[in-house]
Amino acid sequence: MSIETFIKTYYVERKGTGSVKWDGLKEKFSDENLLPLWVADMDFKVPVAVQEALAKRVEHGVFGYSLVEESYYKAFSQWQKNRHGINIEKDWIRFTTGVVNSFNYLIQTFTEVNDSVIILTPVYYPFFDAVKNNERQLVTSSLKQENETYYIDFKDFEEKIIKNKVKLFLHCSPQNPVGRVWTREELTQLFDICQRHQVKIISDEIHQDFIQPGKKFTSALSVDDSYLTELFVLTSASKTFNLASLLHSHILIPNEEHRVAYDKYTEKIINNPVSLFGVLATQAAYEEGEEWLDELIQVVEHNYHLLKDEISQSLPKASLAKKEGTYLAWLDLSEYLSKEEMSTILEKQVKIAIDYGEWFEEKSAGFIRINLATKPENIKIAAKQLAKVLNNK
Numbered sequence: 001m002s003i004e005t006f007i008k009t010y011y012v013e014r015k016g017t018g019s020v021k022w023d024g025l026k027e028k029f030s031d032e033n034l035l036p037l038w039v040a041d042m043d044f045k046v047p048v049a050v051q052e053a054l055a056k057r058v059e060h061g062v063f064g065y066s067l068v069e070e071s072y073y074k075a076f077s078q079w080q081k082n083r084h085g086i087n088i089e090k091d092w093i094r095f096t097t098g099v100v101n102s103f104n105y106l107i108q109t110f111t112e113v114n115d116s117v118i119i120l121t122p123v124y125y126p127f128f129d130a131v132k133n134n135e136r137q138l139v140t141s142s143l144k145q146e147n148e149t150y151y152i153d154f155k156d157f158e159e160k161i162i163k164n165k166v167k168l169f170l171h172c173s174p175q176n177p178v179g180r181v182w183t184r185e186e187l188t189q190l191f192d193i194c195q196r197h198q199v200k201i202i203s204d205e206i207h208q209d210f211i212q213p214g215k216k217f218t219s220a221l222s223v224d225d226s227y228l229t230e231l232f233v234l235t236s237a238s239k240t241f242n243l244a245s246l247l248h249s250h251i252l253i254p255n256e257e258h259r260v261a262y263d264k265y266t267e268k269i270i271n272n273p274v275s276l277f278g279v280l281a282t283q284a285a286y287e288e289g290e291e292w293l294d295e296l297i298q299v300v301e302h303n304y305h306l307l308k309d310e311i312s313q314s315l316p317k318a319s320l321a322k323k324e325g326t327y328l329a330w331l332d333l334s335e336y337l338s339k340e341e342m343s344t345i346l347e348k349q350v351k352i353a354i355d356y357g358e359w360f361e362e363k364s365a366g367f368i369r370i371n372l373a374t375k376p377e378n379i380k381i382a383a384k385q386l387a388k389v390l391n392n393k
């Protein structure tokens with residue numbers, strides 16, 4: 001399917017549907033009528049098979065307590081095996097209602113109040129909240145930027161772990177917002193450091209399926225078996241197939257002792273809920289959504305290049321991070337905008353709603369994050385308007 005046909009088939013107007021991205025601007029921005037390129041969900045309909053699976057169940061008309069059937073486990077593990085080369089054992093899987101919930105639960109189960117938790121920044125902002133809201137000590141190690149690519153400062157990472165007696169590393173892989181897909185070598189170095197200092201690892205792999213053609217995603221589960229004892233991996237089809245509101249995700253726990261501890265914790269607080277529609281949609285997506293996903297990735301790449309071309313032609317002092325994964329573009333506008341004028345100019349003049357860099361780390365206040373999972377026309381409008389306003393400032 002061409003990009004044009006994909007857009008024609010799957011792009012939908014979402015305004016007026018209670019969408020946070022399109023209808024929830026009031027809370028964070030000064031104007032409700034901005035072009036929304038913020039919240040990380042997509043303006044595309046799910047694969048037809050997913051809609052059909054849900055429609056069939058709606059037709060059936062009963063939504064009582066439900067089991068997760070064998071066919072679900074098969075679809076999930078085959079997806080992980082075929083797409084990422086990972087072998088997942090059924091016993092490892094725990095269901096949750098979201099990835100943010102998952103890392104909060106794990107922080108609560110496997111660390112104590114005042115324990116230190118380390119994160120690599122800039123990163124998805126609920127990482128900060130999860131550490132602070134659970135009264136743990138937040139330790140950050142900043143990624144280094146070179147030639148529009150972000151790298152890990154391993155020396156700083158290890159020094160901070162030692163100095164703060166860190167107990168847990170909350171990792172984002174691929175990294176939102178900078179778009180890095182961490183290599184096997186980088187993961188090995190990170191996990192060796194964690195192993196040396198008895199640091200547990202949570203690897204949030206929600207963006208695992210958005211990998212630029214030619215790049216390879218390495219799951220924390222496939223780096224080396226010796227890391228599995230202190231590892232928790234978080235996945236969901238919610239980002240990949242635009243199912244966020246169906247509230248369904250996985251925690252993978254290879255270590256049996258940790259599974260026992262987690263189960264004990266959940267008995268106390270969450271009574272292990274499973275979202276029926278989340279399960280049905282995820283299964284259909286994993287069974288029949290692959291072609292849709294590959295086409296969608298082409299749209300994301302196309303949009304990234306549209307943005308990149310406009311920036312290199314019209315905004316030469318802006319710098320767009322090289323994107324290897326995710327559907328997010330990370331753009332440095334600090335040569336054009338001061339921290340103080342950022343929101344006023346972007347909202348009042350450019351008329352776009354984006355994620356501000358400072359949400360991901362104070363130091364990134366000169367950046368914006370643009371959601372590319374929309375029709376190319378929206379990216380063109382935003383890029384042209386950005387160029388026009390910043391060049392006439």
Ligand SMILES: Cc1ncc(COP(=O)(O)O)c(C=O)c1O
Pocket residue numbers: 040097098099100101124172176204206207236238244249
């Ligand atoms: C790294 C990362 N983790 C988790 C989430 C949200 O997951 P959920 O909606 O399942 O809580 C996002 C959404 O953008 C994300 O980027």
